[in-house]
Amino acid sequence: MKGVMIQGTCSDAGKSFITTVFCRLLANEGVKVAPFKSQNMSNNSYVTVDGCEIGRAQGIQSEAANAEASVYMNPILLKPRSDHSSEIVLFGKSYQTLSGVSYRDSFYEKGLEAIRLSLAKLEASYEVLVLEGAGSPVEINLKDRELVNMKVADLADVPVILVADIERGGIFASIIGTLELLEPSERNRVKGIIVNKFRGDIRLFKDGISWIEQRTGIPVLGVIPYINGHMIEGEDSLSLADRFSADKKASIDLAIIKLPFLSNYTDMEPFLYEKDVTVRWVEDMSTFGNPDAVIIPGTKSTISDLQFLKKIGLGEKVKDYFQSGGTVIGICGGYQMLCEELIDPEGADTGKKGTNEDGLALIPAKTVFLTKKKTVRTKGTLHSQIEMTEKTQLEGYEIHLGHSTWNNENKKLPFLMLETGEEDGYYAEKGRLIGTYMHHLFHNDEWRTIWLNRLREKKQLPPQNPTLMKTEKFKNLDQAVEEIRPFLKWDQVKDIMDSWGRES
Template structure:
């Protein structure tokens, strides 16, 4: 078997377009019949996905796997760092949490992490015709060069060519590209093939003199200038979408809000709400007033006790109780579900100092964090949300749900007798495993299932439960997140085909 086509996309900044370019290129290669895998040696993110081999990776690599037409695998992201404090993170190696380390201790651990990275790299290179690599942050961060495994440290070890991508919409694109190149070592500079400029809007003719200068100054080509693709929806690695852009004043029939606590995780769970034409969705950050709403959603958290303390300090506990008194609905997902209970206990200090904290006390549930992390891809169905007494049995029909579980908490208590969902065991056809809880008055729902809103039927059922009337639901039509994601990946690939010199980008390989 001949060596695979390899290319590493590094960025001048975070959010420059690395994930987007790798995903689009993966879809382009897939279209051409090339078996391609995405790869990110080290990722730092609180948005993760469950893989086919039962581990977890960054959500961006799961998106890139979808673009490539392959099932997500732990080799696609062998090192995942999930921050728990400003100076510490849970370290996930080959899909499994192995330690919680400070930044200083992780620096000492990097040779071990690099060995895991190279093991995954070797396996992918032997199994795929092409491997597209995504860097992390910027390769020009001088303080991180020693023992680097995320950018040029990996590129040098694996002997992979590099293309630099920069976001022109941020401004300063030429300074970003030239400055990044200047800060690299001579051997690293020699590895950079050229540049891609991302998110350009305007007259390309007015940019041409700058491109000519850049090529003359650096001796490297600009492979392409990608246009600003308005409304492009791709799963975010960590950054939250701008709330102001999501608000549809005067159009939305249902008001939904969610807090942005410090260690929010898997916030992509709320993307179907953010994208729904009949939903006015708003993220509420620190110091912002908490507006009236029909539905409040408490998303996942990597540090549940710390984020619950943050909620209280921001006035959310009072606002939630007032919201419920006026008949509003409340959903908690994963860490948000744990917050709804009576007590949160972390005896091993897995997410901070060992200890116990009172929850919001809105569901009769107690949660204890345990060492073993629950990692599952799931399918099942919602409970019958129309039952006013909150009762439910496994034989009743409900909207189909697909999702995944990533949590360390084990919950118990009387409220679990009124489950929020029924899940299938393995390949069983009938969902029989209860998950989550609902309040007796039907106003509160908690679950461990990420992706709760993804399936169109489940989204419609939950919005109807939250108060969106049938006429508004019917008028909006189904919101299918999976179909939207596929369409936007194709739209991205079309733009790359049209605006990037792929033959030169992948030379000397022939596509």
């Protein structure tokens, strides 16, 4: 198999970023390339055209590669539901929920089978694969049954490039320590090192490059500068601080409730393209402030996160904020929390049968959690009763267990009319209160602009024209690729892939 695997000395070293860049570089050269990550742990999801769920990073990487996303690009997705257990999504469908110990004991062989099948499918359809590892390849307590780093490099028989994050400090120790803890056969597979997130004058690191190469015998293929605003979506909550910088000050202040089991936070990323919008993550009462709008995002554990909000006082704070004239939107799990009652008869959300919890009661509905997850791409229009904007088209996707129904039909005003004929969500107070199951809501440029212009009007700010997010996203991706190109020995990277193929 022709390809390369990107591994890191630690989590958030930039593996997803480098993998995305490699996919884009190859695609721009006319190569039929696909990304691959055998096992992803993330509550950030991407829904494929056939209604299957994979890690969001692999979905974005497939877009960068000009390839249609498929379950074979990420056959195993682990979605944390608590500190001790995760839902296993296998080939895009919910398989079962297991603790970490049970997963290692009972799933390993099935995981290997899924990885082998996926690699074979991708190899038959693409010329080159860019594989991504997870965390560190030398987690000694996990290494004997790992499914995502050197074991996968061995199954695919590809060379490895090791990425290290210089911003964290201790880069020399992290590189040498990682290499020393690898088995000799694994270390022989490492054919290059990339130093990532360098700030300052790269010429000052010249001696560092020489030391690494002399000490390891492995070439440094690039010292990548820290790229501000590259707009390549992050994979998990570790990248939140980088993606949504609190340093930006703007006219419109959006407060996003940071839930313990936050999922699909990339729903908020379109706001990064709006020059007059600041996104703040609110974790407690002290950081709530006086925002122009509050958004409660998705979560993998709705009732647990709702209980958390109540415990720290944010639940009541959101209610008071809305009743005082504030604007609130709940997406997926956030929508469910805004209902009057949440019912979990089979323990699908909590793991405990018969669990009931009072919601924040801003929406006159109840949510019942089902055992079968709904995963689908969806399209619709704003409901015909919504003033002025009834022709606005929206598209996104749904990933949820719960089903919400009205407690008072007289107060029923759905947000969307879906193309299936179904109604979705809730709309009240001229949009001051919205609940919806549609992820990617704000990725719809026209709708996002309508919603933000209402906030601008409320503050007597001028309306803005739509920012074309998809155009901006790929413009920023290509700009990031071009910024990196001078600092990356790209021809040497390709030589590594080519020579490995000849040797094997």
